[in-house]
Amino acid sequence: MPDQAQEAAASKPRRRQARGERRAAQLLDAAAVVFAEVGYTAASTNAIAREAGVSPGTLYQFFPNKEAIAVELGGRLLEQWRTTNGRALSPENVQLPLAQMVDAMVDPLLEFNSRNPAFHVLMHGPDSPGQVTEAFETLHGAVCRRIEELLALYLPDTPKSEITIFANTVLALFKAGLDLLAVHQDEQAAYRTELKRALFRYLDPVIGDCLPPGP
Template sequence: MEERGVEEQGVEERPPRRRQARGERRMEEILTAAAEVFAKSGYEAATTNAIASAAGVSPGSLYQFFKNKEAIAQALADRFVTQMRTAHQEAFDGIDFAGVGLDDLLDRMVDPIVAFNIANPGFKALFARPDMPPGLAEAAQPIQAALLGRVERMLAVRAPGIPADDRVRMARVLIQIFQAMVPLVTSAEGDERAAAIAELKKVLRGYLAPVVG
């Protein structure tokens, strides 16, 4: 009797779990559509009706998950920051900076962050827009500051004789180079994208090799 009760309980729990999974997928679809709408139209001009249309849901369905446009933007900021933090951790944490060659080091650092940017073109365009609310635009700043610190630590290990001020400057230059070339990578496809990534690494290597190579 007890075993049958457990089975019956399990059967009863399956539909709620399926509904929860469907709800989570629908939220992700709405957020992805919102990123595209915000990036294309701007935050101020975007409407929840436009977001619902892009997501393929009714406005009423959208309001079941988000009460207004501000809530959607905040959820987007949270998702963007979480994914960006994960990409930076994968790129830098656990790497023996002193024990790998420069080409391998660049592969380890560049590939996860490039993959993040390719997967999130709408987010990048969204957070670069001047009409985003300051609170949301500032959400990514701590993660960007942490990235700067990670690049500085890499430089400190690879070239310990570099003065601290020079390390900070070099780290900022490396990040600016990367960010400047990201649109070239994300706008390309197939072999051209692979070639653009190779060019990105070539530029970074050219800057780093005389100092840390």
């Protein structure tokens, strides 16, 4: 095998110049804009190239097809989403009282979705490529497991199946808040506090009377 590091692709010995890297990133940014505006299917590759200020042929110098654009952009967004979740659900936030814990966890996740509108469109769009959907569901499952771990700290003697349902419901409530904030772009502050209130009231009865710091 060649001793030179082969960037990340599988078997494409395509060497890129600095200009090419810039173009590729520029095209991904343009794709994020267009995807967020009209969704995956309705986003034409020519429109993405136009948004990036290049020709259709140039776009296909960096991506083999339209699906690959969504896959790469989705991968980049998923990695950012993973780290954002890691920070938001960190153990140090678990030591806080429930109200502050909800604050500390919800705020960064909401901010990420606000800053990356393409994320919600690509991950929940009914027409996104299967590879994107599958990758998202994998990460979604991992986040769900993390929430189950947190809930298990408070509910040590509750069946795992119930905790799973609990965690999935918490995530669904958060997604409901996302939709709510997307529709009512004005009054974002009011709906954000309302989302936190809904989550707090849902979580309080079961973990309100437990010791925050685990053994």
